[in-house]
Amino acid sequence: MQHPRQIELQLDGLSCASCVGRAERALAAVPGVAAASVNLATRRARLELDDAAALAPAIEAVGRAGYPAALDSTRLSVEGMTCASCTGRVERALLAVPGVTAAEANLATRSVTVTHAPGISAQALAGTVTRAGYKASVPEDAPATAPPEDEAAVMRRRFILSAALTLPVFITEMGGHAYPPFHHWLMSVVGTQPLWILQFLLTLAVLAGPGRIFFTIGIPALLRAAPEMNSLVAMGAGAAFLYSSVATFAPGVLPEGGVHVYFEAAAVIVTLILLGRWLEARARGRAGQAIRRLVELAPATARVIRAGEPVEVAVAELVPGDLVQLLPGGRIAVDGELVEGEGAIDESMLTGEPLPVTKRPGDAVTGGTVNGASALVYRVTATGADTALARIVRMVEDAQAAKLPVQGLVDRVTRVFVPVVIALAVLSFAIWLALGAGLAVALVSGISVMIIACPCAMGLAVPVSIMVGTGRGAELGILFRRGDALQRLAGARVVGFDKTGTLTMGRPALVALEVADGVPEDELLRLAAGAEAQSEHPLAAAVIEAARARGIVPALASGVSASAGRGLAATVEGRAVLIGNARALSEAGITPAPALIARADTLSAEAATPVHVALDGAHVAVMAMADPLRETSAAAIAELHGLGIQTRLISGDVQAAADAVGAKLGMDHVTGGVLPEGKLDAIRAMGEGSVFVGDGINDAPALAAAETGIAIGSGTDVAIEAAEVVLSSGDPASVPRAIRLSRAVMRNIRQNLFWAFAYNVALIPVAMGVLVPFGGPRLSPMLGAAAMALSSVFVVTNALRLRRFS
Known part of the structure; x- marks a missing residue:
């Protein structure tokens, strides 16, 4: 049976939860795509392909849906190509790599340019060409990939330009309301018509310049009958601009009393939403820092002993068996085994524990950890994707890309959210027009409804909390292999423990x-x-x-x-x-x-x-x-009881030995003398909310049987397939810490969802003007834009509080 291939794509244009749904449906409709999941927080789509040839149609499909995939381009130098058949073989070898969408070999320059999904390294592509019979390398004078420009920096530039253009419009229009003498002076010096023309030109510059993104994405989506958040902004700002332009250049078309301009509303709407996008991008950048910090732990070079002398080489050139010299205070490049020296290694990045661990010859050392004051030599045992650090990064990325069951409700709501908002805007416009409020009032009401609605906050509510929570967990040595384990672990009711190697040290x-x-x-x-x-x-x-x-x-x-x-x-x-x-x-x-x-x-x-x-x-x-108890076992059991969770000891030891350990720790229930089959029965009997904690070596069936399996592994024992959660520190105290973290994440998600839904439920009717008959306010489009921008920022900022979890 052929297993699906997993590919990740970076998508442009995603701005709200309805975008996510449309992108997922476009990808899932492509033959050969087994599953598609899009994450708004990371702007990434994860595909499972039954057929590698489905990647190119999938990229085309998601592009047609309005969310083009951002692909990387890598240029390789190739030796040995002498004819067109050579270039054809190189191209075919590269096109067979999952994630590669195009390959163009150039016989004259002896090079090949590869277009591919992010995450495929230049070294991996070069290796593919070399295995095809043509030695390939990455030119030192050219970057391996074209990294995308920082989104926060782009949004910042757009906001600053938009604000500079909007400020004169806002001052000339609203300044007179705040200070009437200013209005009279302005009319006497400039005049109404020239002032409106000036506002027209500045607003046009805002909409055609920094605000163009809303129209280039939103209008095509609207024409495809698939409106999303950009469509709402484009329609709201565009309607205000067009109405004002008619009032400026053809006032006779409008009914008497309806000649007003709303240039300041159109410009301010775009400016405020760009401000929100910038702040949101900054916040999301901080949300993903855990992954970047992990990746940056690996040094760029290492001192390899060649012919008895240390030589500085790139870490990418290391191979298993190399002897690497490690200076005091240096960072270990890749996984290895200590062969010379003895000293303390700071493994806090792996385990979350601050105390260094003493290492002797024969002990394993992990890439990314930091040497103490001793000079050491270690033999390389794993490189690249096989290192513990790379596996940890993969685990965290997998968890961050996952969809929690609670996301299903959000997806169903956001699928119809934008069309409903547009319908409500049209309804509001029609009602106020029918009540005789005038064209201008009706238009402002409809625009306010479209502008204040915020599907962005709904789409970000769940994934951004997962991103921050799983990243913080990695820093504490708590690795969620699957994102949905976060939701299940938060509902833990009873935790079963294996004894040997879990609550005890595992050696006499x-x-x-x-x-x-x-x-x-x-x-x-x-x-x-x-x-x-x-x-x-x-x-x-x-x-x-x-x-x-x-x-x-x-x-x-x-x-x-x-x-x-x-x-x-x-x-x-x-x-x-x-x-x-x-x-x-x-x-x-x-x-x-x-x-x-x-x-x-x-x-x-x-x-x-x-x-x-x-x-x-x-x-x-x-x-x-x-087999002595771990120092933190008793405290871990007591903390679980404090969380309202029952504890059980499930051990293969004789009942008397298990009872003695259970009594020392204060366990609620002890089952001893169980064979592996009996251990599975005991776990199933724990019922709903069951969690089993084992050492990850001989407890795989039990870990898989529980609703949530937690593997306690130490050192490099982090790739444990049967468990949903891995505690790399080997410390039982991390079990209640993991449960508290999962509860904090779920609480954060509930707060975000409440805000996202309550915000829209409360303010959309206000924007429609339901409070006006009772003497209440009529919400202006500018205030609506400010509220919408702040709603997304609020959700992301609230999720960032999880970074302080301890």
């Missing part, structure tokens, strides 16, 4: 040491560690690690013999050492010490494994081995 440790009177603890530990140094048993590693933690050097042992299921015996510095269970003591004929046996029973009840130690035939100590 010495948690208690009880010695007989007169026996020094450190001396006993030194001898025991010496005996265990030659054992491969996991409990042996715990004894050795405990000795090292105390600064004890294990003694030298000889004659080590192990007995499966019992323990081991050795001679350590001339003393007979026996380490094992109670059965090992009995079989060796050693009399157990009652106090130590009683202590061993107590430790067993606390879910620890007792290990007895005998010296020279005497029972002198009992050591307790256990």
Whole structure:
């Protein structure tokens, strides 16, 4: 079965939720497009293609709908092309790449120009040509892609120009209302007709210059019977301008008392909406900073050891196996394995935890993390898209592009919103005209309705909150692999935990040491560690690690013999050492010490494994081995209870061991001794709002069975397919943090939706003039434009508050 290919396109012209719906329908109608999703906040369309050949028709279709795709252009130098058949092969190889829409090879210049969707790197395209038999490279004197101009900067320039042209119009028309002597002076110096002509010229410059975008996008959409937000602005400002032009140059056409000009309304409408677009673009730029900060973590160059000497090379040239020298304070270029040196690495970008992690030879290091004060050498293990940083960026982008179930309601409303607004504007115009209010009043009422309606706020309400929330989550080590997990996690009612590796450290440790009177603890530990140094048993590693933690050097042992299921015996510095269970003591004929046996029973009840130690035939100590709880496990469970969430422990350990851990942590319910099939049944029994937290290695079926699966992974263990949420820090405290973040995002979305809908429901009737018969105000088009511009800015600014979540 062939899997759909995913392609992303950057679309121009998207300005409201109705645009999103039309773009999606245009894309989905193309044969070969399995699914299409458009995100207003990122201005991106994500396509799933059953047929790679469907990309070009999809781009044409969305362009015809009024939202052309912004494609990148890459120029490659190609060696080995000698004839037209060579150029044909190069072109065909490139056209077979998903996302490439055109390829033109030039035999004379030995180059090929590729038009493609954003996100395809020049290096990847060069690799395709090279594999086709023609060595390709990116010219150093030419950029690989043509990056789009910053939207906020473009909108800022348009707003400034529009404001400069509008200000004289506004002052000459409205200044007289604020200060009547100014009006009289102006009429005596300039006169009415010349003043109106001046306003006409300045307003025409506004509409034909910075305001042209509303007409070039809105009018074609209107002619296609698919009006959107730009259509409303174009119709409102255009109607005010045309009416004023008639009043200026052909006043006799208008009825008596209807000769008024509204040039200032047309100009101010465009200026205020451009101001809103600029502020919105700035805010959306800040909303996407999390992704940019992640991408910028990777350095541009690295010091590779070649022929014994460090050489500075581009990170793109690194390959697995290269040895990279890392200077103190340097940033790790790509994923690798430490081979020389020991030092602390700041992994906060990966885990959200501020404390550095000590790394030794053999430990994994992650691209984007920061070295401490030591000089290190690491071997490259992954590059490009295979690195942990690249996977994190992909996860965040995937989550940001997702549509939440709540978006379905918004899509249904916005599909009919603009046509309904136009109908209401026409109705308002007709009613006031029929009531005898006059053509000018009726026109102002209809224009106000079109201008005040704001589908932009509706379209941005959900995706911009997702963008900011998932970006903030990535900074905290909380990676939402799917955006809809945000909505489900917010409704969590019960959280089930795996024990080993999730609530515990996942490896045994010495948690208690009880010695007989007169026996020094450190001396006993030194001898025991010496005996265990030659054992491969996991409990042996715990004894050795405990000795090292105390600064004890294990003694030298000889004659080590192990007995499966019992323990081991050795001679350590001339003393007979026996380490094992109670059965090992009995079989060796050693009399157990009652106090130590009683202590061993107590430790067993606390879910620890007792290990007895005998010296020279005497029972002198009992050591307790256990998988220690993570420091933050108890606090995480308490915080979940504070959020009103039940907690369950679901473990394969025996019931007694699971009960002991559950009691320590204060879990609401404990299920122990379950096989993998039983774990699935226990998760299904949790019911609606179920969340399961596992270590992401052996818990994949359980993670998939829960409504929301949360994988606790540490270091580079972040690409866990079965879970919707990945906690890269490995810290259970991130579980309640993730739930609080999801609730904050959903609360933010509800606030945005309430504002977007309530704004339109409340102000559209006011713009129609329903309050006028009761002595209320009639909303002017200028105030409507200001309100509409601010509504989108409000929604985006409200979403930006999520950046402060902690």
